[in-house]
Amino acid sequence: MVAMSRLFRRLSSLALLALLSACGTSRDPTSGPGGQGVVGHYKVGQPYRIKGRWYRPEYDPSYVRTGTASWYGADFHGLATANGEVFDKEQITAAHPTLPLPSIARVTNLDNGRSIEVRVNDRGPFIGDRLIDLSQAAARKLGYEGRGLAPVRVEFLGLANARGTPPLPSPATSSPSDT
Numbered sequence: 001m002v003a004m005s006r007l008f009r010r011l012s013s014l015a016l017l018a019l020l021s022a023c024g025t026s027r028d029p030t031s032g033p034g035g036q037g038v039v040g041h042y043k044v045g046q047p048y049r050i051k052g053r054w055y056r057p058e059y060d061p062s063y064v065r066t067g068t069a070s071w072y073g074a075d076f077h078g079l080a081t082a083n084g085e086v087f088d089k090e091q092i093t094a095a096h097p098t099l100p101l102p103s104i105a106r107v108t109n110l111d112n113g114r115s116i117e118v119r120v121n122d123r124g125p126f127i128g129d130r131l132i133d134l135s136q137a138a139a140r141k142l143g144y145e146g147r148g149l150a151p152v153r154v155e156f157l158g159l160a161n162a163r164g165t166p167p168l169p170s171p172a173t174s175s176p177s178d179t
Helices: 002-023 136-142
Strands: 048-050 053-055 064-072 093-095 103-109 115-122 130-135 150-159
Touching: 064 136, 103 130, 103 136, 115 130, 115 136, 130 136, 130 150, 136 150
Parallel strands: 064 130, 093 115
Antiparallel strands: 048 053, 064 150, 093 130, 103 115, 103 150
16 A cells, blocks of 8 residues: 555656646747648749649748738648648638748738738649638638638738758749739
8 A cells, every 4th residue: 555655756756746847848930730840932933833823932021912812720730731731721821822831921801800810831722813722720810610611802012941051032033923
């Protein structure tokens, strides 16, 4: 009985020590799901063509556009993004066809005025004239998860934290076009 009591106290002490040591840790908010420290790399990329449409990635610090937002979730959850991060539908992230990766953009729902800042870490959407594809959590915060689409304004705010050398702004900025 005494041995059992000592064992219980020892295990309790170890458990308490583990809990206390966990309280002092912090996690980089740009790390991946579960705090694995997964931060993608900087990427602008070369022009590319999908479904007959040309996209020309560029770093345009003055980027502001209005258009249609959609959202993506479970089908892509856990998969790699275009800059090497892991997509988590419950994080506030987005896919954009031309902004530098990763970057921070302010997205405003023009129907209700709600606005959030998202981490753009993926390429897309590639359906019709959609401007940006938000994570399911971001769409929920902007109030259009149930509808699927919303009119939005997207403003580039700056580059996000990533591995590698940050890109420089494009020498000449131009409007995206189809060729």
